Amino acid sequence: MLVSDLVAHHARSRPDSTALVVGERRITYAELQSLVDATAAALRARGIGHGDRVSVLGKNGLEYVQLYFATAALGAILVPLNFWHRAPEHAHAVTDAEPSLLVAERDYEPVLDAARAALPAGATTLRLPGPEDDRAEWDAFLHDGVPGPAPAVHEDDVHMILYTSGTTGRPKGAMLAHRRTVDDAVAMAAVMRVRERDVFANYFPPFHVGNWDHMKPFLLMGATVVIMREFDAGRVLEVLARERVSVVLGVPTMLHALITHPDFAATDTSSVRLLYYGAYDPSGIMDRTAAAFGAREGRIQMAHTYGLTEAGPFVTWCPPEDVFERWGSIGRPMPGVDVVLLDPEGRPVAPGEPGEICLTGPRMSGYWRDEEASARALAGGWLHTGDVAVADADGFLTIVDRTKDMIRSGGQNVWSKQVEDCLAGHPAVVDAAVIGLPDPVYEERVVAIVVAVPDVGTGPELGDQLRAFVRRELAGYNTPSEVVFRTELPRTAVGKVQKHVLRAELTAPTAPTA
Numbered sequence: 156m157l158v159s160d161l162v163a164h165h166a167r168s169r170p171d172s173t174a175l176v177v178g179e180r181r182i183t184y185a186e187l188q189s190l191v192d193a194t195a196a197a198l199r200a201r202g203i204g205h206g207d208r209v210s211v212l213g214k215n216g217l218e219y220v221q222l223y224f225a226t227a228a229l230g231a232i233l234v235p236l237n238f239w240h241r242a243p244e245h246a247h248a249v250t251d252a253e254p255s256l257l258v259a260e261r262d263y264e265p266v267l268d269a270a271r272a273a274l275p276a277g278a279t280t281l282r283l284p285g286p287e288d289d290r291a292e293w294d295a296f297l298h299d300g301v302p303g304p305a306p307a308v309h310e311d312d313v314h315m316i317l318y319t320s321g322t323t324g325r326p327k328g329a330m331l332a333h334r335r336t337v338d339d340a341v342a343m344a345a346v347m348r349v350r351e352r353d354v355f356a357n358y359f360p361p362f363h364v365g366n367w368d369h370m371k372p373f374l375l376m377g378a379t380v381v382i383m384r385e386f387d388a389g390r391v392l393e394v395l396a397r398e399r400v401s402v403v404l405g406v407p408t409m410l411h412a413l414i415t416h417p418d419f420a421a422t423d424t425s426s427v428r429l430l431y432y433g434a435y436d437p438s439g440i441m442d443r444t445a446a447a448f449g450a451r452e453g454r455i456q457m458a459h460t461y462g463l464t465e466a467g468p469f470v471t472w473c474p475p476e477d478v479f480e481r482w483g484s485i486g487r488p489m490p491g492v493d494v495v496l497l498d499p500e501g502r503p504v505a506p507g508e509p510g511e512i513c514l515t516g517p518r519m520s521g522y523w524r525d526e527e528a529s530a531r532a533l534a535g536g537w538l539h540t541g542d543v544a545v546a547d548a549d550g551f552l553t554i555v556d557r558t559k560d561m562i563r564s565g566g567q568n569v570w571s572k573q574v575e576d577c578l579a580g581h582p583a584v585v586d587a588a589v590i591g592l593p594d595p596v597y598e599e600r601v602v603a604i605v606v607a608v609p610d611v612g613t614g615p616e617l618g619d620q621l622r623a624f625v626r627r628e629l630a631g632y633n634t635p636s637e638v639v640f641r642t643e644l645p646r647t648a649v650g651k652v653q654k655h656v657l658r659a660e661l662t663a664p665t666a667p668t669a
Contacts (some may be wrong), residue, residue: 196300328523460528492516
């Protein structure tokens with residue numbers, strides 16, 4: 156089964172069922188398939204075929220969905236670009252992917268101009284229409300399509316390159332094959348018990364695995380997906396009520412925006428049956444989300460998932476029946492996924508001991524044109540995630556840290572997440588990140604970057620209080636030698652702290668400390 160079959164199957168079996176809701180427009184599976192066919196014909200007329208890359212720079216919209224399924228049908232490769240990146244970063248992605256076609260919204264025309272210089276010879280560009288744009292160029296593109304026979308596409312062919320979120324430096328292009336994507340969709344639909352009558356709101360950015368991979372199990376089962384241009388808490392609440400959304404996905408930062416929005420209390424969320432979430436929650440947001448939705452009282456179900464660009468969003472799953480009993484756990488491996496926790500020497504660790512999550516099963520085909528990074532990530536036939544976890548006696552995993560974020564100080568291993576969790580328990584702390592910086596004596600010193608609650612003095616006195624707080628709660632070697640105050644932490648599109656940015660800032664000229 157190919158990615159394009161997700162739509163084609165229902166276009167034949169239930170053509171009049173609603174596939175997508177985009178603004179005021181409702182699109183059936185038959186209509187969506189017709190649009191995908193027209194887009195594939197238009198791409199064919201541009202010379203796009205098997206293995207060619209199509210880079211796209213824009214926000215969510217119907218045309219983006221058309222390109223996703225049309226490139227898959229042709230055996231081409233979609234390369235979503237991060238619209239938050241700057242021109243040099245886009246130039247890197249374009250130079251790396253060498254697309255035959257670059258599609259971009261008008262809002263990103265300056266970036267497009269800069270990226271054009273990096274395009275390979277013979278490549279063309281196309282305007283992706285935004286909500287208020289003139290559609291003439293796009294309509295002409297579709298009009299000039301050349302129908303043709305379906306090309307030979309194999310399940311192991313790459314259909315998408317997604318660049319990693321960039322928490323550790325320059326993004327790498329993870330290659331995703333049809334088989335991985337479809338197998339993932341089947342497994343996700345099963346554990347979420349997706350039904351034809353489900354409605355899912357998709358507001359994740361299109362350059363993120365959370366967009367395409369979370370949409371696919373609903374299309375697989377013939378359900379309805381509401382395409383939102385971007386995440387806006389007020390608009391999401393409107394859609395939840397109007398479209399009777401039944402399944403909600405979020406990361407803590409998004410869910411915090413929802414439950415603290417002035418309209419939340421008055422919004423009818425009675426249609427929601429499942430709220431599932433991923434990403435690290437250092438500030439107790441998920442506790443407050445559970446309370447706001449009445450999850451512990453049984454009004455909705457909640458579940459916790461763990462995934463990554465390279466392996467998909469559902470590597471593990473903590474189901475509703477276990478999520479509160481094992482609060483904070485990412486659950487157990489999904490069916491078809493084998494997970495082992497390995498120490499730095501590549502040996503399995505004992506239960507309760509921290510080890511890197513390594514897995515087999517549906518995963519990326521490697522990094523695009525980066526054999527060295529691919530070999531490191533897939534060493535020994537296992538995908539090395541870089542995330543460190545502990546497993547309990549029943550096999551439930553709990554994330555401890557990133558391998559790159561572990562701090563080696565005075566011969567001791569300091570797990571930054573443990574210190575961050577501790578700091579989050581102090582009433583003066585809104586957010587915190589902990590990193591290691593070079594030290595001539597201890598190898599690395601522990602540094603905490605803290606966002607304090609408003610109107611609290613952020614001088615040496617608070618820094619001393621926070622250090623004393625950590626010293627009371629944890630072993631002494633976990634205590635930060637420095638506390639640096641910031642008004643906010645640098646984050647990726649889905650809320651991950653960019654610790655490499657903090658390291659760069661704090662190894663530059665002296666920053667204020669406490």
